[in-house]
Amino acid sequence: MPNIVVLVKQVPDTYSERKLSEGDHTLDRDFADAVLDEINERAIEEALQIKEAHDGEVTVLCVGPDRATDAIRKGLSMGADKAIHVLDDALHGSDLLQTAKVLAAAIRTVEDVDLVIAGNEASDGAGGAVPAVVAELLGYPQLTHAREVTVDGTTVKVTRETEDGLTHLEASLPAVVSVGEKINEPRYPSFKGIMAAKKKPVETVDIADLGVDAGDVGLANAWSTVVEAAPKPPREAGQRVEDDGDGGVKIAEYLVGQKLI
Amino acid sequence: MPAERLLPDRDAEDLVKLTREIARDELAPIAARYEEEERFPREQFRLLGRSGLLGLPYPEAWGGGGLSYEVYLQVLEEVATAWMSMGVGLSVHVMSCFALAEYGTDEQRARWLPDMLGGELLGAYALSEPQAGSDAAALTTRAVLTDSTYVVNGVKAWITHGGHADFYTTMVRTSPDGGRGVSCLLVDAATPGLSAAPPEHKMGLTGSPTTQMIFDDARVPADRLLGAEGDGLRIALTALSSGRLGIAACSVGLAQAALDEAVAYAKERSQFGRPIIEFQGMEFLLADMAAAVESARATYLEAARRRDRGLPFTRQASIAKLVATDAAMKVTTDAVQVLGGAGYTRDFPVERYLREAKVPQIFEGTNQIQRMLIARELRRS
Numbered sequence: 001m002p003n004i005v006v007l008v009k010q011v012p013d014t015y016s017e018r019k020l021s022e023g024d025h026t027l028d029r030d031f032a033d034a035v036l037d038e039i040n041e042r043a044i045e046e047a048l049q050i051k052e053a054h055d056g057e058v059t060v061l062c063v064g065p066d067r068a069t070d071a072i073r074k075g076l077s078m079g080a081d082k083a084i085h086v087l088d089d090a091l092h093g094s095d096l097l098q099t100a101k102v103l104a105a106a107i108r109t110v111e112d113v114d115l116v117i118a119g120n121e122a123s124d125g126a127g128g129a130v131p132a133v134v135a136e137l138l139g140y141p142q143l144t145h146a147r148e149v150t151v152d153g154t155t156v157k158v159t160r161e162t163e164d165g166l167t168h169l170e171a172s173l174p175a176v177v178s179v180g181e182k183i184n185e186p187r188y189p190s191f192k193g194i195m196a197a198k199k200k201p202v203e204t205v206d207i208a209d210l211g212v213d214a215g216d217v218g219l220a221n222a223w224s225t226v227v228e229a230a231p232k233p234p235r236e237a238g239q240r241v242e243d244d245g246d247g248g249v250k251i252a253e254y255l256v257g258q259k260l261i
Numbered sequence: 262m263p264a265e266r267l268l269p270d271r272d273a274e275d276l277v278k279l280t281r282e283i284a285r286d287e288l289a290p291i292a293a294r295y296e297e298e299e300r301f302p303r304e305q306f307r308l309l310g311r312s313g314l315l316g317l318p319y320p321e322a323w324g325g326g327g328l329s330y331e332v333y334l335q336v337l338e339e340v341a342t343a344w345m346s347m348g349v350g351l352s353v354h355v356m357s358c359f360a361l362a363e364y365g366t367d368e369q370r371a372r373w374l375p376d377m378l379g380g381e382l383l384g385a386y387a388l389s390e391p392q393a394g395s396d397a398a399a400l401t402t403r404a405v406l407t408d409s410t411y412v413v414n415g416v417k418a419w420i421t422h423g424g425h426a427d428f429y430t431t432m433v434r435t436s437p438d439g440g441r442g443v444s445c446l447l448v449d450a451a452t453p454g455l456s457a458a459p460p461e462h463k464m465g466l467t468g469s470p471t472t473q474m475i476f477d478d479a480r481v482p483a484d485r486l487l488g489a490e491g492d493g494l495r496i497a498l499t500a501l502s503s504g505r506l507g508i509a510a511c512s513v514g515l516a517q518a519a520l521d522e523a524v525a526y527a528k529e530r531s532q533f534g535r536p537i538i539e540f541q542g543m544e545f546l547l548a549d550m551a552a553a554v555e556s557a558r559a560t561y562l563e564a565a566r567r568r569d570r571g572l573p574f575t576r577q578a579s580i581a582k583l584v585a586t587d588a589a590m591k592v593t594t595d596a597v598q599v600l601g602g603a604g605y606t607r608d609f610p611v612e613r614y615l616r617e618a619k620v621p622q623i624f625e626g627t628n629q630i631q632r633m634l635i636a637r638e639l640r641r642s
Contacts, residue, residue, distance in 0.1 A: 077275070188283055191313035191326050194275045 002056040002151055002173070004047045005107055006080065007118040007130070008040040010064050010071035014123055024219055025226035026093045027124065029065065036071035039119030041078070041186035043179050047117050048079045048187070050151050057081050059110055063091060063102050069202070076197035077189035084109070088206040093219025096125065100133035102217065105210040107138060113174050115156065120145050120178040131178035141171035144178040262524070264342070264517050264558070266335055273332045280336045283312060284343035292344040293610060295468045299460075301425055302468060305347060306354075307381040309340075315354055316378025319362050323370055324379025330503070330565040334510040338558070341514030342521075345617040346469040348514055350383070352507030353421045357384030357430045359500040360445050364488035373447065377428065385426035386504075387417040387448075387474055388497050394418075395630050397432070398440035398494055402476060404433035409483040411435075411446060413454070413476040419624065423472030424457030426450055430500075431474075432493045443493035447485045454479030465616030503568065504625050505578045509561035509585035512621045516554045516589040519596035519614045523547060526600050526609075537599075546599060550592045557581075557588040576638040579631040586621040586628060593618040 012018040012032030019028040047058045060075040062068050063086040072083045086106050094102070107113060116138075121128035135142035143149075147166075148159040156175050160167040161182065189197075207217060215221060241250045255261040263281065268274050287308060295302055309315055318333040319325025326333075333355075341348025358377050361370060376382050393400040402415025413433055420429070429448040436442035448455065458473040488496055524547060527538035537543050564577035593614040597604035604611045622628050 073275070188308070188312050189279055190311060191276055191279070191317065193313075194272060194279065198272070 002050060002054055002114040003059075003110070003112050004050060004056060004115045004117060005059045005061050005110055005113055006040070006043050006047045006075065007103060007116065007134070008044070008060050008062045008071055008075055009037050009119075009122050009124075010034050010062065010068040011037040011122055011124040014038075018124065020226075020229045024093060025229050026219065029067070034067055034070065036074045037119060037122050037124075038186075039121065039123065039179070039181065040071075040075075042181070042183050043117045043119050044075050044078050044080060045184045045186040046146075046149055046177075046179055047115075049184065050115070050149070051079075054151060056114075059084060061103065061106055061110075062086070063094075063099055063106070065092075072202060073197050074189065076200045076202075077193040078187060079189075079193060080200075082200055083202040085202055085204045086207070086210065087204050088217075090207060090214045090218050093222060094217045095222040095224045096127040096129055097133060097223050098217045098221070100130050100137060102207060102210065102212055103130070104134050104137035105207075105212050106205065107134070109205070109210065115151065115173060116140065116176040117149075118176070118178045120180050131176050135176035138174075138176070141175045142178075143169045143171055143175060146177050146179045147182040149177055149179070149183070262521060264338070268332065268335070269329070273328075273335075276328075276332065276336060277339060279312065280314065280339045283308065284339055288340070288343040288347055292346075292468070293613065296346065296613060297467075297607075299467045299470075301422075301470050302344075302347060303383070303425060306350060306383050309347075309351065310379075310381035310383075313379065314340075315351065315381075315383075316358065318355060319358060319374075319378050323362065324375035324377075325362075329569040330506060331562060331569055334506055334561060334565050337507055338510040338514035338517070341511035342518045344468075345511060345515045345518075345614070346466050348511040349466060349508070349621075350422065350469055352504065352511055353386055354384045355507060356500050356504035357386040357426075357428070359503060360430045360487045360496050361447055363499070364445070364492065364496050365447075369447075369484070369487070373428075382427040383422055383425065385420050385422040385429045385474075386500070387420050387429045387431040388501075389417065389419045391416060391418045391473070395627060397497065398443065400432060400434060400443065402431075402433045404435050404444065404446065404481070406435070406483060411481040411483060411486070413446070413448075413479040413481055415476050417474040417476070419461075420457075420472055420474050421469060423460070423470055423474050425470060429455075429474060430487075431476075432497050435490045435493075438491070440494045441491050443497070444490045445487045445493040445496045446481050447487055448479070448481050449485075452479050452481055464619060465613065466620060501625055502575050502578045505582040505631075506561055506565055506568070506574075508621050508625050509557070509564075509578075509581040512585040512589035512618065513554060513558045513561060515614055515618055515621075516550075516557065516585075516592040519589075519593040519611055519618075520547070520550050520554050522609070522611055522614075523550065523596040523599040526603070543599065546595055550595050553588040553592050557585040560584045576635055579626070579634045582621075582626065583628050583631040583635070586618070589618040590615075590622060 013035045016032040021028045058080040060080045060083045118131040143158040145160045146158040147161040150157045154173050158169045316325035317328045321327040390400050404411040404413045427450050431446045431448045435444040454477045456475050460470040530537045561581040564574050564581045567574040596611040
């Protein structure tokens with residue numbers, strides 16, 4: 001009966017234009033629609049599949065502003081049992097290390113955690129290190145970039161997929177697992193799930209509740225600083241080749257020129 | 262631009278959000294291909310079933326969503342915006358559950374309704390016949406009761422989901438007594454003697470098969486009679502009143518899709534050195550299209566709110582069906598005009614929208630029949 005905590009993040013919708021604030025280079029939250037990060041939907045799906053196979057309980061954990069409740073509710077309507085929302089204005093502008101510290105402190109408040117599941121990287125910050133840092137802070141083994149997860153008694157096995165190929169990892173619980181794009185296809189919530197989500201407990205805590213010092217978090221105390229931000233340059237027009245019967249040859253010449261063939 | 266909606270509560274907002282997500286990710290990307298290949302999206306209906314969208318306006322006790330028509334119809338509209346065949350299919354399924362939900366006994370409902378409303382089953386509604394369309398009371402498919410089984414013989418026509426549905430809510434003749442001789446049977450698709458004719462070759466909604474259903478000594482157990490013998494025509498017409506609201510919502514959804522496509526194109530397309538949306542000829546055309554969409558939406562929502570409050574809504578349902586389907590015909594035709602030559606090609610979706618807009622003016626009571634029903638109420642008042 002694994003007790004699973006899933007780390008979730010609300011991010012600007014990748015379908016909408018994303019922007020940073022002019023002043024402090026933090027995310028301009030008013031600009032884009034906010035959604036539960038898709039990789040987190042996969043993390044929740046994996047947790048739910050483990051729960052369905054072994055029983056247990058799934059808690060979603062989110063650090064974020066007020067409106068992150070929408071992302072939490074989505075997780076609950078998919079089928080998670082309860083949620084913890086770390087909500088504190090002092091957290092504004094926190095970087096990856098500070099966020100991981102807060103997440104680790106929040107995970108410690110959950111009794112008898114067996115498994116922490118996260119997405120391997122958020123679609124906004126794309127740091128890709130939060131799961132590893134959280135594991136380090138908790139002293140748990142880390143099994144990252146999973147494309148397959150199996151829980152068997154007190155052991156978790158993971159097939160890890162990176163550019164270097166597949167690696168088979170095994171660790172004792174409790175452990176931190178981060179999942180990649182190929183792990184599963186997340187389910188849609190059902191209408192009944194949406195209705196049920198309203199009644200599920202969401203515990204809202206601030207950093208004082210977690211024993212985290214306000215001097216350790218927030219933009220002013222961040223370990224990393226964004227000094228400049230510029231929009232991505234517009235895509236340049238491609239090279240156009242007219243096909244006068246020799247289109248194939250011209251494409252091959254182009255590819256040879258690019259050293260692609 | 263998605264339709265702007267005033268929804269009654271957070272649950273409804275979340276439900277519309279879920280519907281948009283499913284529509285955007287699962288329906289819209291494959292709609293054009295399935296329509297071209299005349300392929301029925303059975304798996305996509307199963308997804309709607311798993312998401313709880315197939316029984317929204319029916320009581321939770323029977324596996325439904327317990328929702329008002331005001332909310333259900335807006336969910337339906339969102340589905341139709343992404344894919345008209347799915348919207349019409351959902352509307353027909355909901356109508357095909359009506360007879361059992363409203364007129365079945367508790368025993369009948371407990372036995373069949375949860376799988377129809379909360380599962381992945383798909384329904385069909387069989388009233389019309391080759392010689393009985395607008396004049397439904399002229400239907401001739403006979404059901405003769407022998408040894409607690411109805412033996413049914415005849416041909417039903419224009420059946421949406423024919424050959425694919427799991428059950429057919431079927432109106433049959435149990436006595437020669439005109440409209441009072443019609444009864445309603447809930448026919449299982451696996452009934453011996455029931456078969457589907459090849460699909461009709463239609464102008465639009467080609468992803469949704471429409472067939473005749475042939476009853477050849479089909480043996481339907483007598484416990485599948487809904488209501489009493491002779492109640493069938495009343496049940497059928499009552500179901501159609503609510504069904505028409507569904508068709509109105511679908512038509513508004515289709516018109517919204519055409520409007521969105523036209524606006525997007527008019528912003529992109531430049532002539533005489535500027536986007537064509539800046540020319541007054543285009544502005545007025547688009548403004549009239551938007552006015553038609555939003556007034557049709559308001560019309561069906563008004564009828565839905567009356568239904569939700571238990572007030573009579575037959576006239577308003579007929580008006581909504583008439584207004585919304587005529588609006589969809591006009592808006593989709595004008596969308597082709599906005600896109601010009603491109604709109605006339607199958608590379609853009611608006612010519613398909615135009616073809617899809619035609620049949621809602623015809624089915625579930627032609628718009629001439631709707632005018633007749635509206636006028637009849639005016640005469641009586």
